[in-house]
Amino acid sequence: MIVILRPDTAEGRIKQLIAQIEEKGVSIHFSRGVHETILGLVGDTTHVDEDWLRAIDIVADVRRISEPYKLVNRRFHPDDTHIDVCGRRIGEGTFAVMAGPCSVESEAQLLGVAQAVKASGATCLRGGAFKPRTSPYSFQGLENQGLALLREARRVTGLPIVTEIMSEMQLDDFADVDIIQVGARNMQNFRLLKELGHSKKPVLLKRGLSSTMEELFMSAEYILAGGNDNVILCERGIRTFEKMIRNNLDISAVPLIKAKTHLPVIVDPSHAAGIAWMVEPLARTAIAAGADGLMIEVHNDPQKALCDGAQSLRPDQFDALMQDVRRRAEFEGKAMQ
Amino acid sequence: MIVILRPDTAEGRIKQLIAQIEEKGVSIHFSRGVHETILGLVGDTTHVDEDWLRAIDIVADVRRISEPYKLVNRRFHPDDTHIDVCGRRIGEGTFAVMAGPCSVESEAQLLGVAQAVKASGATCLRGGAFKPRTSPYSFQGLENQGLALLREARRVTGLPIVTEIMSEMQLDDFADVDIIQVGARNMQNFRLLKELGHSKKPVLLKRGLSSTMEELFMSAEYILAGGNDNVILCERGIRTFEKMIRNNLDISAVPLIKAKTHLPVIVDPSHAAGIAWMVEPLARTAIAAGADGLMIEVHNDPQKALCDGAQSLRPDQFDALMQDVRRRAEFEGKAMQ
Amino acid sequence: MIVILRPDTAEGRIKQLIAQIEEKGVSIHFSRGVHETILGLVGDTTHVDEDWLRAIDIVADVRRISEPYKLVNRRFHPDDTHIDVCGRRIGEGTFAVMAGPCSVESEAQLLGVAQAVKASGATCLRGGAFKPRTSPYSFQGLENQGLALLREARRVTGLPIVTEIMSEMQLDDFADVDIIQVGARNMQNFRLLKELGHSKKPVLLKRGLSSTMEELFMSAEYILAGGNDNVILCERGIRTFEKMIRNNLDISAVPLIKAKTHLPVIVDPSHAAGIAWMVEPLARTAIAAGADGLMIEVHNDPQKALCDGAQSLRPDQFDALMQDVRRRAEFEGKAMQ
């Protein structure tokens, strides 16, 4: 960590500050120039608060050099993490496809879609029971009844289920969900993250719409810091100025996550663009970028979907996509599972 | 609402769609041109789901014309809403100043700051007991002990207290808080918003870092839809590309909120820039823009603050600011209270 | 185009407006509802100015439905455009690789890199003679001497050359450049675009850092409207909030350009991230997305490059990349040329 001091700071004040910092267990290298005076903090600065330093009147600026995340940091954990989901392995070298409807709407709808996506080769069933909707007047999900239908679909198809949690109050209800999804709007719901850290459940952590990579990593760090290493990151599009699409898939996130962390990363091309015809080209780029899987919305009748129908594939479209996905995963040397 | 159909759609399909839409209780005007065919939906379209329409194969695009928010909409509620907080009135024509430390740190700190800001003319005491921090390694607040200290400070100074809630699980603990703050990261925590709608508590709803005005209004709509009209909106800076400041005060939000809704709006210049010296110029612009109040961080010793010290004013700086604020509020014809 | 009128507008004023609009040769469909009154403009609205309509006091809002671009619009020009560059064909079904140094620095440097990239399979030589630099104190390019060296490198290697123009004043100097590049900062230099429209030269039009797709298409429309159809679009990364990379490759741009226009599209993964190790993963995604080519910076000694060395590949790295590019282009069914 680098602390830049204001010009013309008295020597006495500088010595005082150095002493204060050294109390925190880091050592300091001191550089004085004509225009700037610099303190280089050397050692483990994870617990040195930038805000504290910035508030000191002789401090002009603070630059963090080492990353503030440790447990998710590949530098300290060079090996890829793999997560076991009902005997399926998610992580580098494998390729997972989580597919299903945006929201669970009825037994017929869910079982129909679940059987279709399984037949096409999906490795996990997705479906929302609790839906975060911008408008209070939009369909909010079947709630606990939706969870029950997901369990039923798992029983019938054998596919593990992934579904979104909205609050730490629901943890008991989600006890037998196979992967608990934290949605983009809850990426910084820190109380929820802490509670998930005390569980051992696989967590699919979606990136917030305008979150930086570092913020995503820090949210994952909350979960790992609680003792739960089973975190899968998910890139699902960011907000940009583009008006032709709903969100903008940030494909750079995939190589960055792979380089900076040891966690698996999944791409959701359905939410990214919000347009059904773009799911396929974006899925291709995700595979090429090195993602460990896809999350794709499939609906038996997108035109009657209660949410996000515009981005859902029909089962026949999903089946065609899966043929291409398999061909490409093989090209990249990845095993579908 | 306007529905644009794909070129060359068969008449039969169009008639079928018109019938489906009319079932939802809206009437339709139909325009057919060479390049485009347009359906104009006329009536109350609040409950017509854009997503549903977009998923229909003959639909090229959907444009909402009337706003999706009703209860917060000034068009339907032309009079300004005023909110009573312990006998003080917040809303058009008055000017509130909520001041205090970023986080409650100790009895001495809180009481010291509370008495100082009261003496300078603050109308409400702010202070965080539960802190949403990006890093799990940062100070997370004194939690329930912090709430107790806030109650104590209210007893001593007579100032109403405003403090941030993190989860709907805490509602009982917040039962005697005067204004419950929903932070930027929770602006779309819909379960929390729903529960606050079932309360009658004044709610200070902070805008998310990258949220649009419409999203902010829809989140307020959640609270009003539950039956609670006591909502104060708060602009606290948005994320932009600017690197010299932490966030960027969106001053346009003030006239937009005033024009589109009937709710009071408060500006937080401390969080906006994240730099103490910018609090004063930004506070001036907030008053000129027509805001109904300010929320300002004050710390007795910013250099020892456990969070956000860099943006906190010292009590003497706050006192100087308040002299200017009073002069400007008077210039705008607003009564401090 | 949809014109939404203010509620409670007098009939007389509406009739007057309808008459004014019909004078422009479009016909109007009129829908009156309780909350809104809508005019649907049907016909060729390219020349109807939205700004003019918005300024009319009875107009609440204007929504364009048909795209404002015609000549670049795939709807009116369904066939893919191919551009001939010295006998090489750029466009759908082929794959071009433009490679070379960020800036031309010396004869030895340029010839060395040119021969290396040719040997590795590049189809075009890039190199900047005039460099747009944020700082007046940075290296600004060898200027006309740089152009001469590019001609020399073309003579030696037989590779066509692509280099950036800065002003319409330079058109004579660029007369024998094979592809004239318009940089991101000049995407809306409309005088330059107009002059390029009067030429027949192939133009590589780079997208501005924060430009929307529609703005990019409108800039291309300037060139086509002048009579020059030889336009190649280039996605080179957009500005986002991410701090780990310089710009953020917008991979969605590729399928959007392919769907909405008939022009070829090239991706520049070097400028996108600004980091050498990310060139390769981003190049992979560009191929998978359906791009018609890549533009890649190669420097014989990146550590001594006078600009953008951090994102340049060494010739051996480029050679390794090209082996992968060829394998992937073949997988996509594209011919390198």
Next chain:
Amino acid sequence: MIVILRPDTAEGRIKQLIAQIEEKGVSIHFSRGVHETILGLVGDTTHVDEDWLRAIDIVADVRRISEPYKLVNRRFHPDDTHIDVCGRRIGEGTFAVMAGPCSVESEAQLLGVAQAVKASGATCLRGGAFKPRTSPYSFQGLENQGLALLREARRVTGLPIVTEIMSEMQLDDFADVDIIQVGARNMQNFRLLKELGHSKKPVLLKRGLSSTMEELFMSAEYILAGGNDNVILCERGIRTFEKMIRNNLDISAVPLIKAKTHLPVIVDPSHAAGIAWMVEPLARTAIAAGADGLMIEVHNDPQKALCDGAQSLRPDQFDALMQDVRRRAEFEGKAMQ
């Protein structure tokens, strides 16, 4: 400037790098820690290229500490710059109002508006002769005839004129323009900036739509580096995600420009929101923020304006605004001139 080296770099390589950097006339302080090794570059680093450093394999990151702008930097030029425009003084302590139509359309229109804004107290006449328009099909300005009309309006009213230049080719035609405006899209047209640096003309430099403060300052630095100190900066709104307005006035820019540079700053509230009713509240915030003036669009008949009518005030609205502006400028202790 701070250079962070990769862990485990050999001593020999570090010594070699230090020698290379010292050749550039800066001295180096060296800090070696467990996790990081840091070089602190001390002295004038304006000419040390970050890109060059980043490309060196042993370099992990580079952080600039001192600002890369010198001539516009208040640190080295603490006194406010004032610019003389036909005997009127623009800069700290004074308040300028530049008003007039978006584009010059006819003699009657321009003279009518010019006389009206003069009567209301404007201190400068604005009007576009050359218009940068997104669409090639939109009105592009009266061009040289527009310049002639501006001269005529100056003769009649005595108001200095400000109008936008599009290219360095036009400098002769702009020889007797009083303030040459560089538009947002040309903020990084470096050839134009360089030529303006060789002139002595006052230049109004508008901030690009997505430009950072530092980029704006570097563009001004181009002009000052050429020898022309007469630069006025102009904030005119930035691109954000907000859909209710065209651009978003960045009010923080005013105090930042005042703190970091010695140049005058003007605010354009007309282009910021693009909505006539928001001009007045935004103008109020600009005055409160400390701006040295306003640029406002006024049209005698906004509904017939050939561009940007939706944001233009009528002369009577402008007159009402000016009464408020005078009252507020006086409150801030500024002299209108």
